[in-house]
């Protein structure tokens with residue numbers, strides 16, 4: 485299998501580059517030649533019976549759950565609640581009458597997540613593990629499994645598993661939505677839209693040099709930074725900041741842009757990098773731009789990552805537009821490259837950041 489890193493200096497960059505392939509692989513795994521969903525009917529039926537979907541995960545997988553939350557809710561017409569595995573392992577909160585649990589886990593071995601699954605099994609509740617590792621512990625112990633099929637992820641910082649998890653959830657969401665007769669699910673042409681996502685990723689990957697320059701100018705000496713965004717962009721900001729933190733050791737917060745003024749804006753100093761995520765959502769794009777101005781007025785160095793449709797000519801990075809349900813996938817790509825470049829240019833071991841393990845099998 486392809487577990488060498490070839491000419492790449494680090495696995496992380498190789499894995500970032502593999503993401504268009506991961507998207508296309510998922511299309512061929514979960515859709516047939518006519519674009520019909522190929523998700524096991526027993527999984528679809530089990531989700532259909534649920535009055536609430538609980539997604540349990542840790543780290544990047546938790547952020548991936550948020551990246552898919554809105555799409556999953558709108559297509560399945562079922563509320564989605566996210567739970568941090570390390571918090572849910574103690575006492576289950578009050579559950580709905582008919583819960584369905586989804587365990588998002590790249591490795592399928594995270595002890596915190598497994599601990600929650602053990603409780604779910606004790607309660608006799610249905611569960612689905614979405615994982616990159618066939619035969620992994622959480623896959624074996626859950627009622628059902630969907631594989632991401634992203635190929636081995638070696639770098640500690642997860643990239644293709646994040647985007648692969650969101651895409652896998654898209655197939656599940658559409659399959660359930662169609663079974664429910666939800667018009668929105670039929671109208672969402674996932675095969676076409678995910679192909680466009682793959683192309684959008686490729687376009688961003690061709691901007692590595694430019695992103696390297698942005699990093700050189702803004703992120704090489706700073707001790708802290710912010711990612712801001714609203715709605716879906718806020719969820720992406722959470723993952724973008726985790727990526728930067730874990731491999732570059734820059735203290736970074738992912739913030740809901742509108743919350744800055746309620747406290748955090750006091751941290752902005754001359755030169756503090758504020759990276760704004762502005763996807764093509766007309767309800768929020770201008771509001772986020774307003775927040776950028778507020779931080780710039782206090783000395784911040786703003787970097788704007790905008791999606792085509794909401795972008796302006798002088799934005800720093802422009803991402804090709806995709807379907808709003810899938811924007812977390814395309815918007816995360818430049819932030820993965822920012823994290824990679826920051827770590828690389830600081831001379832750090834990108835693939836093996838200090839204090840971290842790829843799979844954490846202790847609670």
Ligand code: G6P
Pocket residue numbers: 542543544545588589590591592593594597640641642840841842843844
């Ligand atoms: C570890 C890894 C993270 C990962 C988290 C959850 O902390 O360093 O990259 O997001 O575990 O892992 P999982 O395999 O459950 O997705």
